[in-house]
Amino acid sequence: MESANRPKPDKYVLIISIDGMANYYLQDPNVRMPHLRALIRSGVCAEGMESVFPTATWAIHSSLVTGNYPRKHGVLGNWVVDRPSRRVGEHFGDRMWDKRDVLRGETWYDAAKRMGWTTASICWPVTRGADTLDYNIPEFYEQELFESHSTRSLWDELKAAGLPVELYGEWSRDHARGPMQDWLTTEIAKYLIDRHSPNLLQLHYLLPDSCQHDYGVRSREAYWSLEFVDERIGEVLKALKQKGILDKTDVFVVSDHGFVNTTRTFYPNVLLKHKGWLAPNLDDEHEFSGSRVVAVSNGGSGYVYVLEDDAEAKELLLDEVRRALAESEGVGRLFEREDFPSLGLPGAGELDGHCPDLAFEAEPDCFVHFDYSGEEVIASFTKFKGMHGYLPQREELKAVFVAAGPSIRPGTSLPEIRIVDVAPTIARLLGTELEDTDGRELETIWKEEVRLW
Known part of the structure; x- marks a missing residue:
C-alpha cells in the first residue's frame, strides 16, 4: 500500500458523532454539556448543519465520511428493497453487507490510511469489513456480528483487559441499557488511546437517539442522555490529555439529524x-x-x-x-x-x-x-414518541457541527453548513483531498498557517 512508505504522523483527529442531537439543543438552557460548550468556546461552531434525505443514520454517516449525497455513495437509507432478490435490504445494524459491497467513494478513514495514519472506529455505521480501519468495532445489534466482524486482535485485547465486550450486543439492542453501551464505547476509546494512540479515531454515541425515540424531544430523558454523552466526551478528552496528545488532536463533534415528536x-x-x-x-x-x-x-x-x-x-x-x-x-x-x-x-x-x-x-x-x-x-x-427521517431542510432536523484543536481558529462562528462539507474538511487535516465530493472544505475554520499549508 502507498501508506507503507509513509512515517506515522505526530498529529491526531478525533471525530465524535452524537446520534440524534438536534442543533436546537445548543440554544436550549436545559442542556448541560460543559465539555461540548468548552470546545465551542475554544473553536468553531456552525449555526446549523443540513443533513441528507432521508435523515436516517446509515445514509447520513455514509455522507459524513465520503462528502457525498446518497446518489453518489450508494447507501440510500436504513432500509431499502434489494430488487434482484426481492427482499428488504438492511443497512441498519450492518446486518447484510460489508462496507465494500455498498459504500462507494473514498472515505476520510480510507484517505487517512492512504496517508500513513493509523485508524480506529467504534460503533460507526457502514464499517463492517472496512480494511482501512486498523481497529474496528462496527455498529451491530447482534452479539454474533460483534464477535465475527470486529478486529480480532483488538477484541481479544479488550477481553483480556476485562472489558465486557461479550455484552455489547445485548446492551446495543436494549434501550434501557443504552448508557452501558455508550459507556463501553468510551472505555474502548480510552483503551485505544492509551495502548495504540490511533491518529484517526471515530466514535458514535447512540443514547440521545434512543431516548428521544422512547420519550420524545426535550424530554427529561433526552436532556439526561445529552449530559451523559457529554461526560463520556470529557473522559475521552481526559484520556488524550493523560497520553500527552490532546494538544496535537483536532476534535470534531457532529450529529447526524434532529428530531420531531410523533403522535x-x-x-x-x-x-x-x-x-x-x-x-x-x-x-x-x-x-x-x-x-x-x-x-x-x-x-x-x-x-x-x-x-x-x-x-x-x-x-x-x-x-x-x-x-x-x-x-x-x-x-x-x-x-x-x-x-x-x-x-x-x-x-x-x-x-x-x-x-x-x-x-x-x-x-x-x-x-x-x-x-x-x-x-x-x-x-x-x-x-415512537420522537422520530427523524423527514426532509433535512426542516429546522428541527438540522444537526450539530463543532470543531476545536491546534489547527482550528478559536472563537469562530460559521453560517449553516452541509453535512457533506465535513469529509473534505477533515481530508485537509490529513494532507490530502477526496476526489469529486459533493461537499466543500470549510476553509475559514483554519488557523492561518493551516490554511496556507
Whole structure:
C-alpha cells in the first residue's frame, strides 16, 4: 500500500458523532454539556448543519465520511428493497453487507490510511469489513456480528483487559441499557488511546437517539442522555490529555439529524395489501417475491418499489400507486423519480438495484411503519414518541457541527453548513483531498498557517 512508505504522523483527529442531537439543543438552557460548550468556546461552531434525505443514520454517516449525497455513495437509507432478490435490504445494524459491497467513494478513514495514519472506529455505521480501519468495532445489534466482524486482535485485547465486550450486543439492542453501551464505547476509546494512540479515531454515541425515540424531544430523558454523552466526551478528552496528545488532536463533534415528536403511525404496506398489490410471505416477512408493490420505512419517510418486470405494466401500476399514496392520510409530500436528484437520490438508470420508484415524506407528526400485519392504514398512536427521517431542510432536523484543536481558529462562528462539507474538511487535516465530493472544505475554520499549508 502507498501508506507503507509513509512515517506515522505526530498529529491526531478525533471525530465524535452524537446520534440524534438536534442543533436546537445548543440554544436550549436545559442542556448541560460543559465539555461540548468548552470546545465551542475554544473553536468553531456552525449555526446549523443540513443533513441528507432521508435523515436516517446509515445514509447520513455514509455522507459524513465520503462528502457525498446518497446518489453518489450508494447507501440510500436504513432500509431499502434489494430488487434482484426481492427482499428488504438492511443497512441498519450492518446486518447484510460489508462496507465494500455498498459504500462507494473514498472515505476520510480510507484517505487517512492512504496517508500513513493509523485508524480506529467504534460503533460507526457502514464499517463492517472496512480494511482501512486498523481497529474496528462496527455498529451491530447482534452479539454474533460483534464477535465475527470486529478486529480480532483488538477484541481479544479488550477481553483480556476485562472489558465486557461479550455484552455489547445485548446492551446495543436494549434501550434501557443504552448508557452501558455508550459507556463501553468510551472505555474502548480510552483503551485505544492509551495502548495504540490511533491518529484517526471515530466514535458514535447512540443514547440521545434512543431516548428521544422512547420519550420524545426535550424530554427529561433526552436532556439526561445529552449530559451523559457529554461526560463520556470529557473522559475521552481526559484520556488524550493523560497520553500527552490532546494538544496535537483536532476534535470534531457532529450529529447526524434532529428530531420531531410523533403522535400517529402510517402503514403504507397495509394500504398496498388492501389494494391487492402486496402478498405477504408468512414464513419470511422480508421476502416479497409474490408482491407487485412493497414499501420500506426510513422513519419519517418511505420508499415505494413497483416490482413489475414489464415496462408498460409497471407504468400503469405506478400510476395507480401514485394516486393511492397521494390520496392517503399520513403522506405529506410525494416525490417522483425525476425529483430524486434534487433530494440527493439516484436519477434515472442509477443504482437501480436499490433505488425506489417513489419516495414520500410523511406528515410531520407521523411515523412510517413497515408492518403489514394489521388492517389500519393510519393509527392515532405510535411506537415512537420522537422520530427523524423527514426532509433535512426542516429546522428541527438540522444537526450539530463543532470543531476545536491546534489547527482550528478559536472563537469562530460559521453560517449553516452541509453535512457533506465535513469529509473534505477533515481530508485537509490529513494532507490530502477526496476526489469529486459533493461537499466543500470549510476553509475559514483554519488557523492561518493551516490554511496556507
